[in-house]
Amino acid sequence: APDSGRHRTVVPRRVAKEREAAVRIVRHHEYGPSRVLRTEQAEPPAHGPQDVLVRAAAIGVDHADVQRRLGTFPLGAPPLPYCPSTDVAGTVVEIGERVTGIEPGQRVVVWQAPDAYAEFVAAPAARVLTLPDGLGFAEATLLGSTGRVAVHLLQTARLTAGETVLVRAGAGAVGHIAVQAARALGAERVIATAGSPRKLDFVRSLGADAAVDHTRSDWPARVREAAGAEGVDVILDGVGGPRLLDDVRLLAPYGRLVCYGASGGDSEQPAVPLMDLMGMRQVTGFTMATMARGAPALVEEGVRLLVRLVTDGSVRPVIHERVPLDEAARAHDLLEQRVSMGRVVLVP
Structure with missing residues (x-):
């Protein structure tokens, strides 16, 4: 008893x-x-x-x-x-x-x-x-789930030191943690999109090397300019919608796109043409529930990592x-x- x-x-x-x-x-x-x-x-x-x-x-x-x-x-x-x-x-x-x-x-x-x-x-x-x-x-x-999602997205993307990361909606609750965590985990270049001058300044203050206004029609070209000719190694996208295909085409060879939401308001997501993936690009979805069921040890590792990053000041909520x-x-x-x-x- x-x-x-x-x-x-x-x-x-x-x-x-x-x-x-x-x-x-x-x-x-x-x-x-x-x-x-x-x-x-x-x-x-x-x-x-x-x-x-x-x-x-x-x-x-x-x-x-x-x-x-x-x-x-x-x-x-x-x-x-x-x-x-x-x-x-x-x-x-x-x-x-x-x-x-x-x-x-x-x-x-x-x-x-x-x-x-x-x-x-x-x-x-x-x-x-x-x-x-x-x-x-x-x-x-x-x-809680917000910071965990940011770290688990980077785990899912298998970010390695020296890579270029794009965080869509980088000023949001998940995005602003992901920008900082990517930097702390060794990304060589972090690019963030945001939708206003104040938000662009905000993501720069978090350590983003480049901030791109995603309300502009030419935002993919500006991301590519910031990333270099090869493209982006890791993209975290919680915005979704038709512009998701722009993400796919920004990926470098062996690049990974992780989709985790549709905050842009479009419940219908586009089909990704197979030919857009022929450069060894990968697209995957993410949910906390699936990760918790299928990879509990990885979840625990991510939680420990998040606590460490916040405790040592690498990530500032x-x-x-x-x-x-x-x-x-x-x-x-x-x-x-x-x-x-x-x-x-x-x-x-």
């Missing part, structure tokens, strides 16, 4: 009192503009024997949250009513009886916590990572704005209007 003294749920009196009352949660009951997001009262989330209960201090807001709210997410619209599942940093207040290695009072981040736009979240302990000392809660949300939980609609507007740089977080 487990040591009940070690694993028993421990709830300080002040926490127990807080949990007796209803807590705030943000949901939408229909698809549509940001105003469909509502702050509601709900019972605190229940947690099982292998789960932890976390009081949220910062909640990441992702472009996928916007697409799901609009009902345009490429993998399908979520069932209604819906509360986004995203990264949450906060403090553990309760643990399930089978949880080990995590204790109440610890600062943690939960990746892809269910019903995340809320004051409390419950999630499997396997999705919980304790935080390094000195890392703020808002910045820590980027140790950037927070664009901290928005009150009750103003979740404004947080969505920042992403939908494409003005944010780094990550937007909600603060309960």
Whole structure:
């Protein structure tokens, strides 16, 4: 039998009192503009024997949250009513009886916590990572799925030192981590695309050797000029849409394109002509769920790498704005209007 003294749920009196009352949660009951997001009262989330209960201090807001709210997410619209599942940093207040290695009072981040736009979240302990000392809660949300995606994309692309990397949408939550991680992992040249002068300056400040305005029709030519005659060795693309074929044609011989989303709003992705791959170019898709199922050891390696890069200062998570939980609609507007740089977080 487990040591009940070690694993028993421990709830300080002040926490127990807080949990007796209803807590705030943000949901939408229909698809549509940001105003469909509502702050509601709900019972605190229940947690099982292998789960932890976390009081949220910062909640990441992702472009996928916007697409799901609009009902345009490429993998399908979520069932209604819906509360986004995203990264949450906060403090553990309760643990399930089978949880080990995590204790109440610890600062943690939960990746892809269910019903995340809320004051409390419950999630499997396997999705919980304790935080390094000195890392703020808002910045820590980027140790969740967003930062992991950036590092796992580079793992999937098998980046080696001396190669040229192109990061599409380099000013975004994933992109700004990928720009820095690529540099830290030995890329000789990092090129980033962005859609405004402020964002172009931002990606340069992160270490991009070249910044290209992807709103210009000639952006592929400008990338090729920055990359050199051979082309780009690694391309990370979460934008998708018809211009994906431009990525393919920018690849150097043996180049690798990793596609991980469609933030550009086009759910229909183009077919890649076989002849465009004859230069030994490779195109692959990426999802966290598939990698977690098929290569758990590689996932763990990536998580350790991300923590090291953040801890030693090689990667600097950037927070664009901290928005009150009750103003979740404004947080969505920042992403939908494409003005944010780094990550937007909600603060309960």
